[in-house]
Amino acid sequence: MAAAQTPRARPAASKTATWRDVTPAAVVLVGGPEDYLGSRAMDRVRAQVRAADPDVEVTRLNASSYEPGSLAMNVSPSLFGERKLIEVEGLEGMNDAFLADALKYLARPEPDAVLVLRHGGGVRGKKLLDAIKAGGWPVVDCQPLKKDADKIAFVTSEFKAASRRIDPDAVHALVNAVGAHLAELAAACSQLIADAATGVDSAMVDRYYGGRVEASAFKVADAAMAGNAPLALSTLRHALATGADPVPLVAALASKLRTLAKVAGAQGSSSQIAKQLGMQPWLVEQAQREVRRWTPDGLVRSIQVTAEADAQVKGLSRDPVYAVEHAVTVIATSVRR
Structure with a gap:
């Protein structure tokens, strides 16, 4: 047997x-x-x-x-x-x-x-x-990638696995443009990896995905944080005219300001701060450069007006467009040029 x-x-x-x-x-x-x-x-x-x-x-x-x-x-x-x-x-x-x-x-x-x-x-x-x-x-x-730092790490790994180069600014731009859904972000990585002759820079990302609502929101935020009120307002009005919702526009402003506030209050080298805050070192360095143009009062005022705009675009105001425009104007005029 x-x-x-x-x-x-x-x-x-x-x-x-x-x-x-x-x-x-x-x-x-x-x-x-x-x-x-x-x-x-x-x-x-x-x-x-x-x-x-x-x-x-x-x-x-x-x-x-x-x-x-x-x-x-x-x-x-x-x-x-x-x-x-x-x-x-x-x-x-x-x-x-x-x-x-x-x-x-x-x-x-x-x-x-x-x-x-x-x-x-x-x-x-x-x-x-x-x-x-x-x-x-x-x-x-398999947990959702909710933090920008996790999405940035995902994009970086996708390009590394394909033995292709992508600039740090391009990674950030891609996450801003299509980072709302992981499958779309992965598809965007695959498209860029397939189409790029050499490396991928932020100009290429903008050429492919600059028209997305998320990208438009961060373009508004970038212009406002740079103190360029005319560009910020014209970009905002174009975004709204092409169907952008005020909520993600305010969310982009809040995200930028939160990063500045975190870095402004942190001590140590950029790598130490990055580890403490769970951020990429290059993002910390970028925020450190930007925060030098802000006074503490200007940063606090901008955070407050953005919080008010967030509440207004989510139902507390009958004119959410004005709320966003007001926040953008206050932020842009609070920056030291």
């Missing part, structure tokens, strides 16, 4: 990975609400499995509409011995049948199968998630 199959040993300790460096394993959990990063992580695992075995059999299941026994059926060895890749989406809405089958599978995963599980967040299936982590399988946490 054949000897009983010995279960494959599992990793001894919990293992975290990023969407950029995750590698195939018997079980891989891709968690978190950021769909774009989740897709990139799953694409990476799939590409590596296919590179190692071009004949791999790929099966996709949905945990919310899962039929009992489907997992065992799809991971079972085939007559021709192809490796199996099973991708399961929708774990955040998993039904009880999937939970039971997945927990059973974790105890004895198939040696020639890779099971990739996508959980979009929430508490549903916590018992399974805990079992995966306790088993030491790779776990990728």
Whole structure:
């Protein structure tokens, strides 16, 4: 009689990975609400499995509409011995049948199968998630990139991975222009990487994406912070005339002023301040140059008028356009030329 199959040993300790460096394993959990990063992580695992075995059999299941026994059926060895890749989406809405089958599978995963599980967040299936982590399988946490510093790091990494150069100012301009949605930001990086003959500078970013609402907002803010009231107001009126919402325009002003205020109150070298504030060193250096043109009173006055404009454009005023224009005028005239 054949000897009983010995279960494959599992990793001894919990293992975290990023969407950029995750590698195939018997079980891989891709968690978190950021769909774009989740897709990139799953694409990476799939590409590596296919590179190692071009004949791999790929099966996709949905945990919310899962039929009992489907997992065992799809991971079972085939007559021709192809490796199996099973991708399961929708774990955040998993039904009880999937939970039971997945927990059973974790105890004895198939040696020639890779099971990739996508959980979009929430508490549903916590018992399974805990079992995966306790088993030491790779776990990728895909959280939204909310801070500009994280988006700047993302863009920099995209260009580095493609062995292409992008100027720091161009990185900032790109995040300002298309940073509202990560998938759009990634697509913009891919477009620039494909089209740029050498490196990418801010002029190229402006040529491609300067018409975006986010870009227009920061053009207004840049002109106001430079003390150029005529340019700031004409850019603002053009932005409003082409459909820009006053809310992101005020948000751009507030973002610039917050950066100045943080740097103005910080002590140490630019690299030390960058570490303290979680900012890029070049952004700190830029803010240090800009803050020299401001008096403390002028900076406080500008922050106050921007806070008032923020409240007004969000419903406290019947004339949000005037509120933005007033804020831009006060900021531009508070700068020492």
